[in-house]
Amino acid sequence: MNSQFVAGMDYRGLVAKHGSPLLVLDKAAVRHQYRALAAALPGVRLHYALKPLPHMGVVETLKEEGAAFDLATNGEVDLMREAGIAPNECIHTHPIKRDGDIRHALEYGCQVFVFDNPVELDKFVAYRDQARLLLRVSFPNPETKVDLSKKFGCTPEAVLPLLRDAKAKGIQVIGLSFHVGSQVPNAKRHVEAIEACNDLLRQAAAEGLDLAVLDIGGGFPVAYQGEALDIEAFCAPIRAALANTPAGTRLLAEPGRFISAPAMTSISSVMGKAERFGRTWYYLDDGLYGSYSGQLFDHITYPKMAPYAQGELHPSVLAGPTCDSIDVIAEDILLPELAVGDLVVGGMMGAYTWASATEFNFFRKANILVVDSEPAALQAVA
């Protein structure tokens, strides 16, 4: 076993008690990740982006840690309200909103929104006494697997004209934001974006358009295979770039994956098996339409193991439960012989997994069991 799996988890006991398929969310891992990133980015207020795992277990843990939040939809507003999160700890970062979405967030008390174009700006004329805006700038990033700069963000050249337009309309723009893409391989794009924003903040100030905030978005990666990622080293160049941000600028970040990915473990069971074309096929009760959905939508291969199986390794296939042929988790994986009922465990399955799972073929989404592995041994708390 390696660091991709939470140590000391009694998979058999958990499934016996809570059923299969199961997702085990460890609050201790959420805390650990939040503290590690907070230490690596001193002076940067961390707003957990709810999208990768919008679950109360994560929200409660981060609330105890004093974190802030990044929401983007009405459902996420409702989750914040239900968790009793102070609305002034939230920013609404969806660049494209319906009027009703803006009102829903304002009614809750969240007043900071993101825009990136003139049509979106005009939606705030009616709310200019309450709303404050961040302008999202796009810095395309062909290197990342999920390039979010294509879909959202204005060009750097459009920033000053949009700021002038907002001022003319009496709408308060308080800062700039960007999102360089998810699971980035290194901090290069963050650094380039921060440097470009530093210039833009100075140009704006020179025109009397003072901005108080720079939001550096998410994208902080985790290691799905191999060695754990050194977030302190990853963030060193980001810290250096932020040292050149105009003095007094408030700094925010919107980490999602980094906080939630290592915090959840998938446990599924073999429903049946068959020999086909020289390989043993194992049909699990969770698959690509369920907890492993991120393999399609998020382009991630999760570390997998059969924790109790022993013996010679055979070329095997791990398939999901649905009747669709695309529902295959691993085409060629070496595994010991498994029996019906044996368990298969997936590690690092907290981000963009359960959140994007479907109930195709009426296979229910896996239940999330919230546990806290610290300080004592694994204890179910919900």
Ligand SMILES: *Cc1c(COP(=O)(O)O)cnc(C)c1O
């Ligand atoms: C998805 C998203 C995030 C989180 O990105 P990660 O790569 O998971 O850290 C942050 N901000 C915005 C606006 C997003 O859409």
